[in-house]
Amino acid sequence: MKKVNHYILKGEIELLSGMRIGGSEDVLQIGGTDLTCIKDPSNGKPYIPGSSIKGRIRSGLEKRLGRDGKKLGEPCGCSRADCPICLIFGPHMNAAHNLGPTRIIFRDAHMLSEFVIENKTETGNNRLTGAAQSPRTVERVATGAKFALEIAMQEFDIDGQFEYKDSEGGKLKGIDAMLEVVDHGLWEMEQMGIGAGTGKGYGQIKIHCGDFKKSERTRMRSA
């Protein structure tokens, strides 16, 4: 098995509503927010971890395509060569497979814009009395923030037979089919949103991106 090509897609994730991806609660402040959002320790700016993007795209595709997890709610681990999930994202909890390395690589999405952190107070309601209870403060990145999206795909010599349908139902093969799976996953992520609380309006996004471009080798050493 041999790697034959490397492709990179670049774009932006724009927030259409406040987003929260949980941060570590290790810096506890008196009177501070209860639920902070994750920030890059080098500059204090919020970012979207590559693992969050990968998880959203994978689970969005699995919902759409159906999965073959051993238990309900478990990611696909079928390891079949024709499974878009296992081939591209890697089979879940299955080390004994012949698919080769995970094809997709996600970078952390760092912030491109200025940002505003907003504190939103949430309360639950006691269903019997109607009284507000256990209020907490939630930190969100406000609408309008932009993050750099970067996804890479590795093509191997065994990938030629893989098939996937495009958005119009046309059959694609090989790397074109694999890049189409990622495109579909990005669409699913845009429909669902990202981060916590998407079911109550958090984390609505718009994705702006170009196409995948083949990465050609260049000389790394200076002359």
Ligand SMILES: [Zn+2]
């Ligand atoms: Zn699978």
